[in-house]
Amino acid sequence: MWVRLALLLCWLVLGSQGQDRASFRKSNDRSGRCQYSFTVDSPVESSCPSLTGGPEAENLSARLTLLEAVVSRVLGVEVVTDVAKEATDVQETRRLIQDKERLNKQVQELRRLVEELTMETEKLRDRPCPLVQGDPIDGFGVIRGSGSVSTATFQELKAELSELPAPAKVQENIQNSTGCGELISIGEPKTIQKADGITGKYGLWFQDPEATGQPYGPDAVWRINAVGVDVKQLYAYENLEQLRRGLPMKVLVLPESVESTGATVYRGSLYYQRSRSPTLLRFDLGSEKIVARRTLPQAGFHGKHPYSWGGYTDIDLAVDEQGLWAIYSTDKARGAIVLSQLDPKTLEVIRSWETNVRKNKVANAFVICGRLYTVASYSANTTTVNYTFDTASGKSKMLDVPFRNRYRYNSMIDYNHAKKKLYAWDNFHMVTYDVMLGGL
Numbered sequence: 001m002w003v004r005l006a007l008l009l010c011w012l013v014l015g016s017q018g019q020d021r022a023s024f025r026k027s028n029d030r031s032g033r034c035q036y037s038f039t040v041d042s043p044v045e046s047s048c049p050s051l052t053g054g055p056e057a058e059n060l061s062a063r064l065t066l067l068e069a070v071v072s073r074v075l076g077v078e079v080v081t082d083v084a085k086e087a088t089d090v091q092e093t094r095r096l097i098q099d100k101e102r103l104n105k106q107v108q109e110l111r112r113l114v115e116e117l118t119m120e121t122e123k124l125r126d127r128p129c130p131l132v133q134g135d136p137i138d139g140f141g142v143i144r145g146s147g148s149v150s151t152a153t154f155q156e157l158k159a160e161l162s163e164l165p166a167p168a169k170v171q172e173n174i175q176n177s178t179g180c181g182e183l184i185s186i187g188e189p190k191t192i193q194k195a196d197g198i199t200g201k202y203g204l205w206f207q208d209p210e211a212t213g214q215p216y217g218p219d220a221v222w223r224i225n226a227v228g229v230d231v232k233q234l235y236a237y238e239n240l241e242q243l244r245r246g247l248p249m250k251v252l253v254l255p256e257s258v259e260s261t262g263a264t265v266y267r268g269s270l271y272y273q274r275s276r277s278p279t280l281l282r283f284d285l286g287s288e289k290i291v292a293r294r295t296l297p298q299a300g301f302h303g304k305h306p307y308s309w310g311g312y313t314d315i316d317l318a319v320d321e322q323g324l325w326a327i328y329s330t331d332k333a334r335g336a337i338v339l340s341q342l343d344p345k346t347l348e349v350i351r352s353w354e355t356n357v358r359k360n361k362v363a364n365a366f367v368i369c370g371r372l373y374t375v376a377s378y379s380a381n382t383t384t385v386n387y388t389f390d391t392a393s394g395k396s397k398m399l400d401v402p403f404r405n406r407y408r409y410n411s412m413i414d415y416n417h418a419k420k421k422l423y424a425w426d427n428f429h430m431v432t433y434d435v436m437l438g439g440l
């Protein structure tokens with residue numbers, strides 16, 4: 001291109017002007033290309049009228065522009081540019097996709113963090129103020145264990161380890177005629193319903209495993225939203241389908257308010273701990289009256305021995321194949337879980353067992369076939385049922401049965417022996433888990 005340009009210039013200048021004082025020079029330009037320069041004295045002008053002006057200069061410049069356009073078209077510069085553009089477009093798209101994936105991952109990580117922070121905030125907000133009597137939003141509290149717990153835990157672990165080498169348990173893994181056996185596995189959580197509104201963050205729900213049918217049958221579903229200072233409303237649903245639809249058939253008003261998430265339903269009665277007291281109440285669902293009341297001896301209450309998630313979960317009532325149980329702790333047991341079998345009619349303690357696991361170290365507990373089971377975490381997506389205590393032998397042992405907290409804040413877990421399921425309340429969600437017992 002430059003050679004042709006130079007020749008053209010040569011022709012333009014030499015063709016019209018004299019040739020006596022012309023000079024020619026060639027040198028490399030900045031990009032290393034050879035450049036030809038011609039210098040010719042003007043025969044008429046002693047100096048330039050202006051540096052860029054003059055019709056001739058303009059003519060020259062116009063023709064150069066034309067020439068450049070022709071040259072670039074001939075060399076296909078434009079085509080080349082287009083192809084290159086397409087190539088860079090593909091690269092750009094690929095880079096954008098990679099960026100999007102990276103950002104998506106970051107968003108997910110941030111979501112997880114936000115969720116964790118929300119839970120932390122929740123826990124802090126629920127911590128009761130030592131000086132003020134009233135409650136914040138919901139009447140729950142989180143009490144932390146004392147600082148000297150780790151040695152005690154170590155002692156417990158050592159004790160459990162020394163108990164472990166007892167392989168004779170195999171026989172008990174075989175399910176007997178009552179359908180009883182040892183817990184083998186827990187299925188994935190199945191979501192039945194989601195509570196709306198802030199009062200549904202924690203709660204309770206059940207079906208009566210031994211319904212009387214007077215007036216409520218085994219399909220009836222019971223539910224209490226447990227957030228609030230004065231929890232008294234007990235919702236009755238005709239069946240699971242109506243619960244799913246959010247259509248209660250009745251709302252029963254309890255004469256005395258419920259403390260936290262430890263209540264249960266059994267043989268036509270709601271059993272619960274009266275708020276801010278160690279008193280257990282039996283509320284008959286048919287007559288809608290309190291038909292039995294009794295203090296659970298020495299039981300800690302209102303934040304003295306709660307589960308690890310807090311929430312005044314000092315006394316947790318449970319039902320299994322063998323009857324009604326209370327899971328709690330006392331000063332004498334120094335925070336270790338005490339399990340008592342209760343008379344379902346009178347609420348009297350029939351027999352008690354003291355375990356070697358601290359109540360405020362476990363997320364929740366339930367009873368199956370006379371065995372207590374504890375869940376390690378209420379907030380970990382994947383955790384385990386890692387401890388069991390057998391009332392038949394008085395022995396405890398470590399377990400490793402996987403358990404999922406799908407919504408990361410599990411505040412209630414109860415076993416239903418008629419359905420062979422766990423009923424749980426996980427962060428606004430009512431969920432069930434299938435359980436598999438030994439031998440099945």
Ligand SMILES: *[C@@H]1O[C@H](CO)[C@@H](O)[C@H](O)[C@H]1NC(C)=O
Pocket residue numbers: 055058059062
């Ligand atoms: C430039 O000069 C050429 C002759 O060399 C002439 O034909 C043309 O009209 C001129 N153009 C302008 C713009 O002066």
Ligand SMILES: *[C@@H]1O[C@H](CO)[C@@H](O)[C@H](O)[C@H]1NC(C)=O
Pocket residue numbers: 172176177178180181182369370392
């Ligand atoms: C077998 O059934 C009896 C009741 O008939 C019950 O007391 C016992 O605990 C059951 N065995 C196991 C291993 O659960």
Ligand SMILES: *[C@@H]1O[C@H](CO)[C@@H](O)[C@H](O)[C@H]1NC(C)=O
Pocket residue numbers: 153160361376377386387397398399
């Ligand atoms: C069960 O898990 C909890 C929480 O991780 C832990 O504190 C406890 O020591 C474990 N218990 C056993 C028996 O492994």
Ligand SMILES: *[C@@H]1O[C@H](CO)[C@@H](O)[C@H](O)[C@H]1NC(C)=O
Pocket residue numbers: 381382
């Ligand atoms: C929770 O655990 C389940 C199964 O263990 C897994 O599929 C899921 O991806 C986990 N979710 C999160 C958010 O970690």
